[in-house]
Amino acid sequence: MIKPSLQQNPKVTVSDSFWLKYRQLVKEEMIPFQWNVLNDRGNITIESERDDATIPTEKSHVIENFKIAAGLKAGHHYGWLFQDSDLYKWIEAAANTLALETDEALVAQVEETIDLLEAAQADDGYLSTYYQIDALQLKFRRLFESHELYCIGHLIEAAIAYKEATGSERLLQIADKAIACVEAHFGKAEGKIDGSDGHQELELALVRLYELTGNRKYLDLSAYFLDVRGQKPDFFADQLEENDRLGLQQGSKPVINTVYHQADKPVIEQDTARGHAVRLVYMAQAMAGTGHYQENEKLVAAAKKIWENIVQKRMYVTGGIGSTVRGEAFTYDYDLPNDLMYCETCAAIGLLNFSNELLKSETDSRYADIIERTLYNGIISGMALDGKHFFYVNPLEVDPQASALNPDKSHVKAARPSWFGCACCPPNLARTLPAVGRYAFTQKADEVLLNLFIDCELAAEKDGKAYMIRQSHTFSEQGRTLITVEKTTSAVLRLGIRIPYWVENPMLVVDGEEVVAEISNGYTYVTVKSESMAIELSYTIAINELEAHPLVKADKGKVSLQRGPFIYCMEEQDNGKQLHLLALTGAIRPRFRSDKILGDIVCLEAEGELHVMEDDWQDTLYRVHKKPQTVPQKLTFIPYYSWGNRSLGEMQVWIDKEDAHV
Amino acid sequence: MIKPSLQQNPKVTVSDSFWLKYRQLVKEEMIPFQWNVLNDRGNITIESERDDATIPTEKSHVIENFKIAAGLKAGHHYGWLFQDSDLYKWIEAAANTLALETDEALVAQVEETIDLLEAAQADDGYLSTYYQIDALQLKFRRLFESHELYCIGHLIEAAIAYKEATGSERLLQIADKAIACVEAHFGKAEGKIDGSDGHQELELALVRLYELTGNRKYLDLSAYFLDVRGQKPDFFADQLEENDRLGLQQGSKPVINTVYHQADKPVIEQDTARGHAVRLVYMAQAMAGTGHYQENEKLVAAAKKIWENIVQKRMYVTGGIGSTVRGEAFTYDYDLPNDLMYCETCAAIGLLNFSNELLKSETDSRYADIIERTLYNGIISGMALDGKHFFYVNPLEVDPQASALNPDKSHVKAARPSWFGCACCPPNLARTLPAVGRYAFTQKADEVLLNLFIDCELAAEKDGKAYMIRQSHTFSEQGRTLITVEKTTSAVLRLGIRIPYWVENPMLVVDGEEVVAEISNGYTYVTVKSESMAIELSYTIAINELEAHPLVKADKGKVSLQRGPFIYCMEEQDNGKQLHLLALTGAIRPRFRSDKILGDIVCLEAEGELHVMEDDWQDTLYRVHKKPQTVPQKLTFIPYYSWGNRSLGEMQVWIDKEDAHV
Incomplete structure (x- = not known):
């Protein structure tokens, strides 16, 4: 060690x-x-975080x-x-x-x-x-x-x-x-707490x-x-x-x-x-x-x-x-x-x-x-x-x-x-x-890890010698991350680049030459010897339908969508009320959207179905089961972090999936 | 009126x-x-009905x-x-x-x-x-x-x-x-509360x-x-x-x-x-x-x-x-x-x-x-x-x-x-x-209603004259209710017999003769003129798969079973742990069971499937969705009222139904 x-x-x-x-x-x-x-x-209006008059x-x-x-x-x-x-x-x-x-x-x-x-x-x-x-x-x-x-x-x-x-x-x-x-x-000393x-x-x-x-x-x-x-x-x-023993005035003594x-x-x-x-x-x-x-x-x-x-x-x-x-x-x-x-x-x-x-x-x-x-x-x-x-x-x-x-x-x-x-x-x-x-x-004694694809520049030192790592990326349809390393010496620097689990077909090009990206504990390593190096990582960003462990009751028969680092959700504003009546049935496509409130985001769009609420439900709470009627409906998902920024409405991360039920 | x-x-x-x-x-x-x-x-041990130290x-x-x-x-x-x-x-x-x-x-x-x-x-x-x-x-x-x-x-x-x-x-x-x-x-008077x-x-x-x-x-x-x-x-x-105004000592003044x-x-x-x-x-x-x-x-x-x-x-x-x-x-x-x-x-x-x-x-x-x-x-x-x-x-x-x-x-x-x-x-x-x-x-001024099939005898009066209605029934595979009316006079008595919604093919025989059971507001009426009358109602007891209104989120894609007046449930004792992983896929049959604890009851048995938990879930909470693996499993349902009488275990009234999802 x-x-x-x-x-x-x-x-x-x-x-x-x-x-x-x-x-x-x-x-x-x-x-x-x-x-x-x-x-x-x-x-400034200060709200209670829950119904509790003592807040x-x-x-x-x-x-x-x-x-x-x-x-x-x-x-x-x-x-x-x-x-x-x-x-x-x-x-x-x-x-x-x-x-x-x-x-x-x-x-x-x-x-x-x-x-x-x-x-x-x-x-x-x-x-x-x-x-x-x-x-x-x-x-x-x-x-x-x-x-x-x-x-x-x-x-x-x-x-x-x-x-x-x-x-x-x-x-x-x-x-x-x-x-x-x-x-x-x-x-531990006598008299101390x-x-x-x-x-x-x-x-x-x-x-x-x-x-x-x-x-x-x-x-x-x-x-x-x-x-x-x-x-x-x-x-x-x-x-x-x-x-109490010392006769100190104090508040309640809860369990x-x-x-x-x-x-x-x-x-x-x-x-x-x-x-x-x-x-x-x-x-x-x-x-x-x-x-x-x-x-x-x-x-x-x-x-x-x-x-x-x-x-x-x-x-x-x-x-x-x-x-x-x-x-x-x-x-x-x-x-x-x-x-x-x-x-x-x-x-x-x-x-x-x-x-x-x-x-x-x-x-x-x-x-x-x-x-x-x-x-x-x-x-x-x-x-x-x-x-x-x-x-x-x-x-x-x-x-x-x-x-x-x-x-x-x-x-x-x-x-x-x-x-x-x-x-x-x-x-x-x-x-x-x-x-x-x-x-x-x-930054570790023996390596530097690049964990997240965030456009930025690291200014650091190793053994008293300065080095710099600059990275930039794009998450459009094809993912690409460019990394430049600059050093003041030729001392070796070991750079680990994280290959996220949502990356497909990663291709690593170092100083213009394609390299086989061997992955160890989720990182691929590049050994930087020269005073500068240019690394290009290209990849496909997977759109994953995630399912939860079967013992997570709340998510049974449902999936949540992820693209890159983002988890997605549905909002009423894009999909109408009663989100729980929607199900995902078809393919998912990314769509680039410029929204006044949400900004420039990648939405996900998918084929889905809406469980139709028949008229005869009007005065009925329970009835003999009939196979549900559905109509096709296009589904729109936005990144989870951006929910709740438009009008008040429903939101849902997990959605019923056609073939996810037994 | x-x-x-x-x-x-x-x-x-x-x-x-x-x-x-x-x-x-x-x-x-x-x-x-x-x-x-x-x-x-x-x-006697007295329990709190919930976590609350003030009880x-x-x-x-x-x-x-x-x-x-x-x-x-x-x-x-x-x-x-x-x-x-x-x-x-x-x-x-x-x-x-x-x-x-x-x-x-x-x-x-x-x-x-x-x-x-x-x-x-x-x-x-x-x-x-x-x-x-x-x-x-x-x-x-x-x-x-x-x-x-x-x-x-x-x-x-x-x-x-x-x-x-x-x-x-x-x-x-x-x-x-x-x-x-x-x-x-x-x-309302002055000085009163x-x-x-x-x-x-x-x-x-x-x-x-x-x-x-x-x-x-x-x-x-x-x-x-x-x-x-x-x-x-x-x-x-x-x-x-x-x-407070009157200076009366009182407890808290909650909202x-x-x-x-x-x-x-x-x-x-x-x-x-x-x-x-x-x-x-x-x-x-x-x-x-x-x-x-x-x-x-x-x-x-x-x-x-x-x-x-x-x-x-x-x-x-x-x-x-x-x-x-x-x-x-x-x-x-x-x-x-x-x-x-x-x-x-x-x-x-x-x-x-x-x-x-x-x-x-x-x-x-x-x-x-x-x-x-x-x-x-x-x-x-x-x-x-x-x-x-x-x-x-x-x-x-x-x-x-x-x-x-x-x-x-x-x-x-x-x-x-x-x-x-x-x-x-x-x-x-x-x-x-x-x-x-x-x-x-x-008992109303103009009619007597028989609401429930409970073996019993009603002793009553109409206009000062005694009459008696006796009923007995069986809820075995074929339902049958026998009703006898006896009166001391020949004054007309209007008897409404409820035909429950869970009755199928009702057949009404009055004094040995089949009668068409016309139903008004859920009751079929028999006019008793003579001093005694024997009525026999036979019917099939439906086993219904009930579904709830689509807006009941908790019951979406699920059914509950009913036979006669009884709602059914599944217990861990009959079906194993993780009841939520079971789904109803096939036909339901009644089975008469004599149980030491539950007594003589009609169980329901059905074909079902168990969602198999694959080994690779061991250390995984979320993964890319795969179509679930299932194995057939026989399901057993007992009347809801009788749950919780055996060992501690899971219980569930609503169960996933194969074709209930969109």
């Missing part, structure tokens, strides 16, 4: 029109919009909370216990944008928030506005729900991004002070900080929190009991579902994806990263086991995860209802990063497959094409009537609201989308 | 072995068991509550606000049993409870143990949840049953005193009391409560505000969902089945009865409109109603998920009685169809064949794994518990099953 080398975020400049559009929306729409939200400016939707109050904590204002905390993280994610989004493009006004806004954070942070480094303002007696004493360490995790991620973008270490210093506070309070946060996040942030700094103490702290988790399943409940928190047994023994989906993937990412750098094979193997369970048994075809709103959680193998699921945008982002982390330690294109599946489908579906509206929940089947009238589906929104009471998803998108180029490459 | 005449419960002696078994279980198992529950005796499951405490209210004991109330009704339903069950068979010990138990009720009832007639013990300041002041009038309704129904069974008017006197208390507090209870029930009980006594004041009171409902949608909320209570608009304007399913059908039954006797055609028409909406758009094939656990409620037209539904036993009983009420005012066998559908399927499925275990929720598709691991299905029990925290369903069954003979006949 090769000693793992530090893998920092690759420096990638994206020029891909598909992704530049998102980067622009983040910069021009999301960042200014969220800035207003954080400052309670403007007339705070009056205002954001984030900046106000920090001002009160800093003593600059009087008042009480408002919002979720994790409200602080909204600001940290906003800073990270701003930083990731600044990394691409300078913007003095934006820097000034970030600096202003850093001033505020400095003022709000306690002398010992503690920073959690709710507890500072309203419940200091409970500092680190209700970890099942407090999100104190979770928020520090997001602070660290923001600090890293800001350092990478601007070189400024101001925010890193605040983060470091907060970490010192954590170190002072947590650990020997436990972890109810929401994993600090762990993965510490791995990133180790990658930035090379300082192993961060890695060790991450390992500590992973190791202590689930060792004492009653830890969270015991804290509440102790608070704690330790599976929800992945805290019922040691992480290394957790071999399926259980509990709250976002928590699980955040934890598993940290397991993969910490295990990799600590060369702890058991920890990496445990992370992989969880990953296999997700992608082989608990993941929607869009890369979405979480089968139920109750606990926003995983349920059991093959339980993937299309109309009740959760598929939170944050969870898909978590699965993206978890897969990316595993790719660092193991070259296998299956990880890149999931990176691609989540990015092009279940993640970007979380944002409207106007950059102003967002999904928390990304369903695979929607009937606006059901969302409005069946309370089991109150969380399944048929249209994207502009903001949520629990605003985790939009800022998570905002920090991820400008950084999408990072996932295109993985 | 014929002036409506009072229709009291017909006096019917049941000799049908199918129903005698239930009557025996009620007498020998349920009544003694519930007596122990009510008295907190024995080691009281520690004990019943019902008798204890009455003793405390009577001043015989000290202590506080325990249990639901409607806990008193458990006792009233138990008395009604006991009385309906006593009507069939004398039992001095049981009479003594009932008399003992009547002593207790007399002692507990306040001088002004008020009787509600929770408010009497713990919150008298809130008497009639939190009607949205108090169930005070609801409980009086059940007290009245118990009193009627006890009077009919024993002739004793002791309980009627308590009921009458309670009604006087209601009259003193409710009405001008509103209704959050749970309808009193209204239908008052109609029954009118039928017993002929006293119109009961009918008028029912009409008042129906009329006032929904006139002021803020009524319930206003009460809570007023309590009241007036649709749940059917109180958002006048009942006469409610043209669909909305809100809590039990409340809706109880209300609609009262609308039908009150409208009928008051000759208020608008009210009857409104009730019929609700009924049509239910049976044409919102009812499961088992007669179950309520599509969601959230609010135990109706949702919208054709929304009938088989694995998430509520289908509460009480709601099916309510639909039975609602249909029976409409049959009084309109001779149409469609009402009897629903009486039959609910009784033979969605009602008796609520009770195990041992008479000791009960369903609250009656699903049409069950996977024990889903019930255990997907919290959206925590209410869908895969096995019947012995008792529930909210114990409305078991005693509702206990009062209904001994009285099943009543639904076999409808």
Whole structure:
């Protein structure tokens, strides 16, 4: 096993029109919009993510909370216990944008928030506005729900991004002070708290900080929190009991579902994806990263086991995860209802990063497959094409009537609201989308992997010598990817190019000569010796009718369509109401379409049939079965990520297939 | 229009072995068991009907509550606000049993409870143990949840049953005193409460009391409560505000969902089945009865409109109603998920009685169809064949794994518990099953209807002259019903015999001569002139493959099987796991089976196919679609009511049908 080398975020400049559009929306729409939200400016409607009167939707109050904590204002905390993280994610989004493009006004806004954070942070480094303002007696004493360490995790991620973008270490210093506070309070030593946060996040942030700094103490702290988790399943409940014993005023003492928190047994023994989906993937990412750098094979193997369970048994075809709103959680193998699921945008982002982390330690294109599946489908579906509206929940089947009238589906929104009471998803998108180029490459000690066909340029170093990889592609009827490598030396560079599973008849031409593309773990390798090399990969983009495992009840007799990295869906706007009465019967053709709202997209068109509703059904609910009458109907599919951008209507990813029934 | 005449419960002696078994279980198992529950005796496990820690499951405490209210004991109330009704339903069950068979010990138990009720009832007639013990300041002041009038309704129904069974008017006197208390507090007059209870029930009980006594004041009171409902949608909320204004100590002030209570608009304007399913059908039954006797055609028409909406758009094939656990409620037209539904036993009983009420005012066998559908399927499925275990929720598709691991299905029990925290369903069954003979006949001024083929004898009067109708039947391969009419006079009797929709080739022989059975509104009429007449109806019992309306998404491409009055289902015990992988492909044959647990039943057997799960699915969740491989498999169906009586396993009513897909 090769000693793992530090893998920092690759420096990638994206020029891909598909992704530049998102980067622009983040910069021009999301960042200014969220800035207003954080400052309670403007007339912003905040929606509940589901029918629940306890969700705070009056205002954001984030900046106000920090001002009160800093003593600059009087008042009480408002919002979720994790409200602080909204600001940290906003800073990270701003930083990731600044990394691409300078913007003095934006820097000034970030600096202003850093001033505020400095003022709000306690002398010992503690920073959690709710507890500072309203419940200091409970500092680190209700970890099942407090999100104190979770928020520090997001602070660290923001600090890293800001350092990478601007070189400024101001925010890193605040983060470091907060970490010192954590170190002072947590650990095995007598008198310290020997436990972890109810929401994993600090762990993965510490791995990133180790990658930035090379300082192993961060890695060790991450390992500590992973190791202590689930060792004492009653830890969270015991804290509440102790608070009572000490006579501390505290809130409710709910029965704690330790599976929800992945805290019922040691992480290394957790071999399926259980509990709250976002928590699980955040934890598993940290397991993969910490295990990799600590060369702890058991920890990496445990992370992989969880990953296999997700992608082989608990993941929607869009890369979405979480089968139920109750606990926003995983349920059991093959339980993937299309109309009740959760598929939170944050969870898909978590699965993206978890897969990316595993790719660092193991070259296998299956990880890149999931990176691609989540990015092009279940993640970007979380944002409207106007950059102003967002999904928390990304369903695979929607009937606006059901969302409005069946309370089991109150969380399944048929249209994207502009903001949520629990605003985790939009800022998570905002920090991820400008950084999408990072996932295109993985730089390892002995090789560079090209994972995604995104037009971009990687500027990198190997053994202190600069090299550059530029790629551009087209996904029109025939797929083509052009790759140029330029180096300052003749040192050998091993470049692995992923050949996606949706590629047919790949043809590889290196410096004008056709080469047999031998594929190993999903990558074909080119050894670059000269100072420059031109590689051309041409291929047919398959249009696949996918079927799900037979134990996925919800998809029985149905297929979903995929072309290239995109999963497709049908919308009422193209196919009429009652999508469930349609079936796919014939061939599928791609059609290039320029739509005012949807932009330039490749639609899929297919022969289909409509189950005709006879007149005699008028007053009848049940009748003796007759063979159904059908009429031909042309079916139109659009990429899944683009659904819900026109008028309110039905949407469906899985469609009945003529010969898919027994 | 014929002036409506009072229709009291017909006096019917049941000799049908199918129903005698239930009557025996009620007498020998349920009544003694519930007596122990009510008295907190024995080691009884009470289950939550769903994942909800607030459901009281520690004990019943019902008798204890009455003793405390009577001043015989000290202590506080325990249990639901409607806990008193458990006792009233138990008395009604006991009385309906006593009507069939004398039992001095049981009479003594009932008399003992009547002593207790007399002692507990306040001088002004008020009787509600929770408010009497713990919150008298809130008497009639939190009607949205108090169930005070609801409980009086059940007290009245118990009193009627006890009077009919024993002739004793002791309980009627308590009921009458309670009604006087209601009259003193409710009405249009200044200073009175001008509103209704959050749970309808009193209204239908008052109609029954009118039928017993002929006293119109009961009918008028029912009409008042129906009329006032929904006139002021803020009524319930206003009460809570007023309590605050008066400085009365009260509990929480939740946002009241007036649709749940059917109180958002006048009942006469409610043209669909909305809100809590039990409340809706109880209300609609009262609308039908009150409208009928008051000759208020608008009210009857409104009730019929609700009924049509239910049976044409919102009812499961088992007669179950309520599509969601959230609010135990109706949702919208054709929304009938088989694995998430509520289908509460009480709601099916309510639909039975609602249909029976409409049959009084309109001779149409469609009402009897629903009486039959609910009784033979969605009602008796609520009770195990041992008479000791009960369903609250009656699903049409069950996977024990889903019930255990997907919290959206925590209410869908895969096995019947012995008792529930909210114990409305078991005693509702206990009062209904001994009285099943009543639904076999409808006596009207101008005709007698024979609705159900149940072996029994009706003893009745027409114009003061006695007559008797005896029927017996067989549902073996060929159906046959023998009917004998005996009269003391030669006055003409018009007998309508329902020809069910599942009867094929009916042949009618009257006094040995074949007669052409002309059918009007689903009944064929025989005019009995002589003092006795023998009628023989022979028919083929159809085995129907039913399909649901195409807009019922959950049933698309599927059929359910029906033979005679019974809906069928598949169980894992007969068909193996993964029922959803089976499809019906061939002919269906009845098979007579004597099973140790299921008893003597007619099974259905059919040719089918099993979708084979290929080995290469092992680590794959999605793949490019291939035509499925199948192997032939014999399918076995059992009557739906009998499911869940063997080991824990999957169950499914709707099955994929080879040619049902487009």
